[in-house]
Amino acid sequence: MSFTSPLHLKNPHLQTMMPLILAKTKQTYLREEFSLEDGDFTEIIWNDNPYTKNYNHVCVLFHGLGGSIDSHYIQRMMRTLSQLGYLCVMMHFRGCGNKTNKKQRSYHAGETEDARYFIKHLVQRFPKTSLHAIGYSLGGNMLLKLLASYGSNSPLSSAAAISTPLELETCTRHLSKGFARIYQVYLLRSLKKGLLLKHESLDLESTLGLNVKRIKAIKSIYEFDDRYTAPAHGFKNAKEYYTKNSAKQFLKKIQTPTLMIHSLDDPFMPSSVLPKKSELSKYLSLEVSKHGGHVGFIQGNIFKPTFWLEKRVASFL
16 A cells, blocks of 8 residues: 555655645544643643543544644544544644643653653543554654653554654754755744743743743754753753654664654655664554655645545554
């Protein structure tokens, strides 16, 4: 079931950006606040009311950098799995929902503890249900790292990681080159907006040396991570943060059946980040296509697109 791009959709930027301009799916969601261990909170989104009937399968979704329930890939996957009878829930990373979180910290590509705590909650809430997880981009890196930490004691029956930046520093620096800078501008705008909102309620200047002027002056994701993400989460600098949290080094430890999907032309990262066969555990299935862009994998045409990614992941689960 490998992905093959139509001739007119082979361009990686078209594959990446086309989903952004397509109409969002019309769905009804149930939004809740979920309390975290340290007194902070995050917003979770259900595709159906989880308290009214029983489900055989529950799938938790983790969005990418700056993503949310409004992300096209989250909405499409939730709709696809809903049609197959799954109860779906998306956990916003801290501060990515409608409200900024309470703490100075937020989230990063290797922050697994919030997801672990939420999955533990799902296990208790649905003790006889099969649990699955899907992570996109940054969320995929986080999920793979989490799976590795579970080892043979994973509460998840299966998982999928899509377009994952397996070498964080390599991918971040890649976004500062050539046409990829367009994506960096888009992502950085969202990151800075969220940090400015946080600055309104917290004193970031005395703790991190960040004020409005310095936040607005940040020019790259690397600089954002060096000035905020790393120190706010206990790392010396961006390099240490990237080194300790890149998922590639943990793949061998995964013992949950997991599908990894990548395209060689992903504009967010060079193909060199892909792992060798020797770096994969026997539980990992890595599927690499020549085309597909970043979280794209669209077939059909611009007037009547078909979405291969959702079908492939649903089939694997």
